[in-house]
Amino acid sequence: MHIVVNTRLLLPEKLDGIGWFSHEVLSRITRSMPEHQFTFLFDRPFDERFIYSDNVQGKSLFPPTRHPWLYQFYFEQVVPYQLKALQADLFFSPDGFLTTKHSVKQVPVIHDLNFEHRPQDLPPKYARYYQKYFPLFARKAERILTVSEYSKTDIHKTYGIEKSKIDVAHNGYNPAYRKLSEEEKCTSRKRFAEGEHYFIFVGNFSYRKNIHGIIKAFDHYKQHDGVGKLLLVGNPLWNYAEMDEALKHARFSNDVLFAGRLEIQDLTMAMGAAEALLFPSYFEGFGIPILEAFAAETPVITSPLTAMPEIAAEAAMYAHPENFKKISNHMKDIFHNENQRIKLVRKGKEQLLNFSWDQTANKVKSTLLDTLKMI
Numbered sequence: 383m384h385i386v387v388n389t390r391l392l393l394p395e396k397l398d399g400i401g402w403f404s405h406e407v408l409s410r411i412t413r414s415m416p417e418h419q420f421t422f423l424f425d426r427p428f429d430e431r432f433i434y435s436d437n438v439q440g441k442s443l444f445p446p447t448r449h450p451w452l453y454q455f456y457f458e459q460v461v462p463y464q465l466k467a468l469q470a471d472l473f474f475s476p477d478g479f480l481t482t483k484h485s486v487k488q489v490p491v492i493h494d495l496n497f498e499h500r501p502q503d504l505p506p507k508y509a510r511y512y513q514k515y516f517p518l519f520a521r522k523a524e525r526i527l528t529v530s531e532y533s534k535t536d537i538h539k540t541y542g543i544e545k546s547k548i549d550v551a552h553n554g555y556n557p558a559y560r561k562l563s564e565e566e567k568c569t570s571r572k573r574f575a576e577g578e579h580y581f582i583f584v585g586n587f588s589y590r591k592n593i594h595g596i597i598k599a600f601d602h603y604k605q606h607d608g609v610g611k612l613l614l615v616g617n618p619l620w621n622y623a624e625m626d627e628a629l630k631h632a633r634f635s636n637d638v639l640f641a642g643r644l645e646i647q648d649l650t651m652a653m654g655a656a657e658a659l660l661f662p663s664y665f666e667g668f669g670i671p672i673l674e675a676f677a678a679e680t681p682v683i684t685s686p687l688t689a690m691p692e693i694a695a696e697a698a699m700y701a702h703p704e705n706f707k708k709i710s711n712h713m714k715d716i717f718h719n720e721n722q723r724i725k726l727v728r729k730g731k732e733q734l735l736n737f738s739w740d741q742t743a744n745k746v747k748s749t750l751l752d753t754l755k756m757i
Contacts, residue, residue, distance in 0.1 A: 383754050386468055386486075388461070388475040389422040389440075390447055394429040395645070398586070399553075399670055400493060403529075403742075404476040406554060409434045410743035411750070418754075421468055425456060450511035457481045457515075471757055474750060480519040487524040489753055491551075491746075492516065494533050494667025494689070496590060498540055503589040505620055517541050524753050527746060529553050529668040532689035549749045552693075553668045554739030558646055559677035562654035570655035574641060579610035581713060582656035582680075584649065584671045586619040590664045592685075592703045594628035597638060599660070599709035604634040608714060612660075615641045615652060654678040658716045661685070662703045669693050673737055676730035681723055683712045693737075697729035 387408065391401040412420050412434045420438045422428070425447045428440045443464065447456045462484040465473055470486050478492040495516070501509035520526060520541040526548045528534050534548045562570065571577050581600065587593050593614065600612040618625075629635050644652060653659070659675035662685040672693050675682045682698040684690045691700070699716070701708035715722055 383471040383757070384419045384421065384469060385472045385474055385750065385754075386421045386423060386465055386470040388473070388477060388479060389428075389432065390425040391477050392422070392424065392428070392432045394431065399668075400477045400491075402556075402670070403491070403493075403553060405432070406739040407476065407551075407743045407746050408432075410740065411747045412438050414743070414747060415751075421470075423461065423464060450507045453479065453511055454515075458483050472750065472754055478516065478519065480522055482515075482518050482522055487753055487757065488522060489525050489527060489750060490519055490523050491527040491529070492520065492533070492537060493529050494665070495536050495540055496665045496667070500590055500665055503620075523547075524756070525549060525749055527551050527749055530689040530692055532692055533667045549745065551742045551745035551749070552737055553670050553673070554737050554742045555670060555673035555677055555734070556646060556650075557677070558650050559653060559674045560650065561679040562651065566651065567655040570651045574613055574652050574655070575611040575639060579657050579717070580613045580639070580655075581610065581658050581660050582613045582615060582652060583660045584615045584653065584674070585661075586616050587614070587622055587625060588619040589622060589624060592662050592664055593622070594624040595662060595703050595706050595709070596660045597625065597628040597632055599662075599706040599713065600638065601632040601634050602706055602710040603713045604637060606710070606714070608710070608717070610637075610657065610717075612638045613641055613652065613656070614638065615644055615649065617643055649674075650678065653680055656680050658683055658713065660709065660713075661690070662701055662709055663687070663690065664703045666690050666693075672698065673734060676734045679727045679730070681716050681726040682730065683709060683716070693733075695729075695733050697726060697733040699726070 422440045424442050427442050433440050443460050447453050457479050461481045465484045465486050473486050473488040475490045478490045480488045480490050497509050497512040520543050534550050538545045585591050658681040660683050665688050669690050684694050684698045685703050686700045699712040
């Protein structure tokens with residue numbers, strides 16, 4: 383069978399959450415399905431490192447898709463033409479985008495529906511595109527994959543898709559994350575936090591990630607005899623005035639450090655030396671940094687909303703995104719209470735056993751094979 387895959391987010395040195403999902407899953411399933419042919423559709427020249435095995439060919443299409451108008455042209459014009467030309471048996475899309483203009487069986491991974499519940503967090507053109515097309519994609523799909531039970535229920539309730547049509551393939555984590563030695567922690571503190579202890583956030587900067595709340599919590603922590611720095615790892619996704627305002631009014635703004643985007647070898651060092659990961663988001667379909675912190679034996683402070691309790695279970699401390707004082711108190715508890723740290727690290731290691739990219743890939747493979755049997 384010929385499986386055509388949307389691989390537009392396989393970008394060298396720029397893999398984000400869905401890009402990592404694509405890489406980790408596709409590198410495994412292509413090698414484990416040698417009897418099937420795969421064609422990867424890129425929207426720009428591609429890196430040969432993403433051609434994982436002999437049964438994979440890459441194809442560069444045009445135009446690069448980074449705007450809603452280009453999304454529409456690419457998936458409603460360019461992709462269906464290629465599916466027909468390639469005589470595809472199945473179209474698999476790890477980022478959820480499908481085409482409504484072809485009858486081939488299609489399987490998307492719809493990671494979450496944040497744009498349905500928090501459209502104000504996105505530029506209006508993007509929110510309108512997602513709200514128009516993703517309900518169509520969900521109904522067009524032969525089966526749907528998603529990354530949490532929370533998202534499965536959300537897709538069912540929001541789009542009216544039967545739960546029997548939706549499969550859950552939890553995300554995994556990069557095994558490069560590990561416990562650091564004291565010497566490595568000392569080196570990382572010098573590199574990332576001017577030699578001081580620090581708390582860390584990892585992810586894109588957007589309202590739903592609650593960077594403004596993290597800054598408020600850190601400032602409150604510092605005003606009440608807290609020590610150290612706040613390290614924000616990532617880059618702005620959209621214009622984010624609330625973050626700028628929070629930073630402007632923070633008394634200890636000089637202790638808020640911006641690392642930009644870090645490559646994996648640096649990110650593992652930054653995560654492993656942190657006092658805790660601060661991840662009190664308003665909305666997450668999963669939350670991979672939670673698993674990465676568990677693997678690094680770094681305590682986690684997260685939110686009780688959406689998928690985060692499903693992923694962290696009893697291995698994290700929880701605070702509502704808007705309760706910055708509670709976040710601050712958790713930071714103080716983790717910094718001063720060694721027993722609390724030990725308990726969180728132990729529970730994190732236990733919770734981590736439920737997740738791996740091998741498990742993710744096996745579930746995706748099973749869904750794709752079940753769909754191919756229907757042809």
